Amino acid sequence: xxxxxxxxxxxxxxxxxxxxxxxxxxxxxxxxxxxxxxxxxxxxxxxxxxxxxxxxxxxxxxxxxxxxxxxxxxxxxxxxxxxxxxxxxxxxxxxxxxxxxxxxxxxxxxxxxxxxxxxxxxxxxxxxxxxxxxxxxxxxxxxxxxxxxxxxxx
Numbered sequence: 452x453x454x455x456x457x458x459x460x461x462x463x464x465x466x467x468x469x470x471x472x473x474x475x476x477x478x479x480x481x482x483x484x485x486x487x488x489x490x491x492x493x494x495x496x497x498x499x500x501x502x503x504x505x506x507x508x509x510x511x512x513x514x515x516x517x518x519x520x521x522x523x524x525x526x527x528x529x530x531x532x533x534x535x536x537x538x539x540x541x542x543x544x545x546x547x548x549x550x551x552x553x554x555x556x557x558x559x560x561x562x563x564x565x566x567x568x569x570x571x572x573x574x575x576x577x578x579x580x581x582x583x584x585x586x587x588x589x590x591x592x593x594x595x596x597x598x599x600x601x602x603x604x605x
Contacts, residue, residue, distance in 0.1 A: 453528045457577050457603070460530070460564045468559040468581065469527035473588060474519065476511050476553045484515040498551070511549040516595045520583050523557035530579060530603050538600040541580065547592035554588040562598065576604040 453469065478498065485491045493500045494510055501509040521537065549555065562580040570576055578600060585595040 452526065454531050455528060456531045457564065457605075460561060460577070460579065463561050464563060466561055468561055470559075471523040471527055471557045473554040473556045474523070476549055476551060476555060478509060478551050481509060481511050481515065481551060484512055484518070488512070488514070490514075506548050506550060509551045511551070511553075511594075513545040513595070516545065516549050516555070516585055517543055517597060519555065519585065520557060520595075520597060520599060523583075523585075524559065527557075527559065530577075530601070533604050535579075535601050535603040538578065538602045541598040541600060543595065543597040545595050547587060547590055547594050549587060549594045553590075553594070555585050555594055556588075558584045558586060560584075567602070570602060570604050574604045576602055578602055 455463070455468070481495050485496050490512055494504055494506065495512055496509065498509050560582045562582050564580075565578045566575070567578050568575045581599050581601075583595075583597050583599055584593045585597075587594045
């Protein structure tokens with residue numbers, strides 16, 4: 452795992468921060484996400500019905516795919532700071548469906564880093580924006596492309 456200081460990040464805008472290992476998308480993972488979120492639509496959790504559907508089998512929820520971003524990042528890098536939090540997304544798209552049995556990995560590119568003030572207790576820090584592309588093995592189209600925003604406090 453790589454640790455980046457704020458000074459190092461300033462020199463890396465536009466650069467790739469890392470690419471994760473591949474992760475298998477299993478029906479068990481999809482079912483667990485459906486259970487946790489209450490989204491049990493048949494295209495996700497009913498393999499028999501989904502086999503006759505438009506994707507030829509079950510697919511992962513788009514938000515399941517999106518939720519993998521944090522876990523992928525935690526195995527690749529961290530930002531050196533007292534604390535950081537997920538501030539949200541500027542944009543997220545799901546260009547290709549993720550069929551059960553697919554393998555995904557994430558590619559992180561640093562889009563920007565900016566100073567800010569006004570965090571908890573008036574804390575100063577940085578806002579870090581990354582473009583994350585979740586690639587699907589064997590697919591020309593990514594499963595997800597998202598612009599993530601983190602706040603890092605000094």
